[in-house]
Amino acid sequence: MITYRKTQGRQVVARREGAYVGKLDDFQFDLIRRVIYGYRLKGGGVFGRAGGVSAKILDQIGRDVAFVNAEEDIAWSGASRNAEEGRAWASLYRGTRVMSRLGASIGAVDDLAFDPASRKVVALILDGNRYIELTEQVATGPAAVIVEDTALVRELPQEEHAGQDWWSRVVSSFSSSDDRSEPPKALTEPAPPAAATPESPAEAPAAEAPPGEKPPQ
DSSP states (O other), X not given: OEEHHHHTTOEEXXXXXXXXXXXXXXXXXXXXXXXXXXEEEEOXXXXXXXXXXXXXXXXXXXXXXXXXXXXXXXXXXXXXXXXXXXXXXXXXXXXXXXXXXXXXXXXXXXXXXXXXXXXXXXXXXETTXXXXXXXTTEEEOSSEXXXXXXXXXXXXXXXXXXXXXXXXXXXXXXXXXXXXXXXXXXXXOOOOOOOOOSSSOOOOOOOOOOTXXXXXX
């Protein structure tokens, strides 16, 4: 899981040509399904041209670079950030208000966490070092984010203390909140068999039937 701000400006390399073709600049996603449609790229130079590439093609964003199969996969057509109904650009969604269902202010969007493999935005980073997982209890609208339960907003682990695996800790906290499993029961030794009493005598071995007769049923 990575964030928009950390990938902005990351170099994009075409595998077939083995060449640098631009830098990641932005991405557009669906506000309802949170699926990423594509990425906006910027060419080299101060006045580099802008282009776009489908999220299905830009399938890997590594630590230092992102990859496309070939340079021809990029459409250099200006790729301006046109507003489209039901969609949003990551850069423009920063600053969006976050509110509770009752209208109380929670904060504002500072960054977006996404998974390039599944092509989905999975969490919002809020101001004040907080985050919220995008579940069915969170509505991402064009003008505001509505949270059903404010308990869904959690503290973000500090990167300098959590190390390189700090996002793994965030992911583990997503699942741990849904863990409702019961603790294991204490192990006890089996109780000894009850002794025979006159009221409940122990069973005696069945008598063998005489030769030629069937045993009782």
